Amino acid sequence: xxxxxxxxxxxxxxxxxxxxxxxxxxxxxxxxxxxxxxxxxxxxxxxxxxxxxxxxxxxxxxxxxxxxxxxxxxxxxxxxxxxxxxxxxxxxxxxxxxxxxxxxxxxxxxxxxxxxxxxxxxxxxxxxxxxxxxxxxxxxxxxxxxxxxxxxxxxxxxxxx
Numbered sequence: 001x002x003x004x005x006x007x008x009x010x011x012x013x014x015x016x017x018x019x020x021x022x023x024x025x026x027x028x029x030x031x032x033x034x035x036x037x038x039x040x041x042x043x044x045x046x047x048x049x050x051x052x053x054x055x056x057x058x059x060x061x062x063x064x065x066x067x068x069x070x071x072x073x074x075x076x077x078x079x080x081x082x083x084x085x086x087x088x089x090x091x092x093x094x095x096x097x098x099x100x101x102x103x104x105x106x107x108x109x110x111x112x113x114x115x116x117x118x119x120x121x122x123x124x125x126x127x128x129x130x131x132x133x134x135x136x137x138x139x140x141x142x143x144x145x146x147x148x149x150x151x152x153x154x155x156x157x158x159x160x161x
Contacts, residue, residue: 002111007137009130012106014075014099017084025099027106031135034070037157038132040107040125042114042146044078044086053127054090056154061095064154067161073097077104077124101125114146129157 003009014025030036039057041049057064057072064072072095076083080100087098107113107125114126129152131139139160141151150156 002142003130003137003140005137005140009132009135009137010106010109012101012109014101014106015080015083016097016099017080022080025097028135030071030073030099031132033134035068035134036071036073036132037064037069037129038073038075039129039152039154039157040075040101040112041127042076042116042124043121044076044082045089048127048147048149049076050086050090052149053152053154054086054092054096056149058090058092058095060154060158063158064161067158069161071097073099075099075101075106075125077101077107077122112142128152131157131160 009027009031012027016023016025041053074096078100079102083098083100104113104123112126112128114124116124127143127146129141130137143151
């Protein structure tokens with residue numbers, strides 16, 4: 001069963017590549033005492049994710065933060081090195097935290113995993129966005145089709161704040 005509005009975000013550990021190496025980021029630390037917009041994509045460097053999803057959050061970062069958002073985080077079932085490279089490619093530094101869910105553990109804990117094994121991509125995250133306040137989901141916007149971007153777009157998230 002997927003997470004829902006009003007639920008607490010499950011505890012999980014994500015990874016982030018920094019100058020010091022790969023750092024562990026717990027969801028408890030990510031969400032505690034903050035308003036966070038977190039969005040997930042099926043894969044870094046994939047068409048919709050690179051052309052629209054991440055760029056929308058990069059372009060709207062100031063507007064989102066102007067609505068009281070402390071952190072904007074992008075999560076994908078990729079490793080921390082890929083997420084770092086994708087963030088640099090998309091000029092996300094200082095705007096969007098690029099977090100890796102390499103084994104899809106967080107996506108599975110949310111109940112928002114997507115099995116793309118038949119397409120050679122393994123288990124991924126569904127395309128979604130959440131507004132989380134102090135660890136509680138306030139908005140959950142899941143795309144019915146992973147190739148589309150409507151519900152979880154930065155513009156739609158901004159309209160929900």
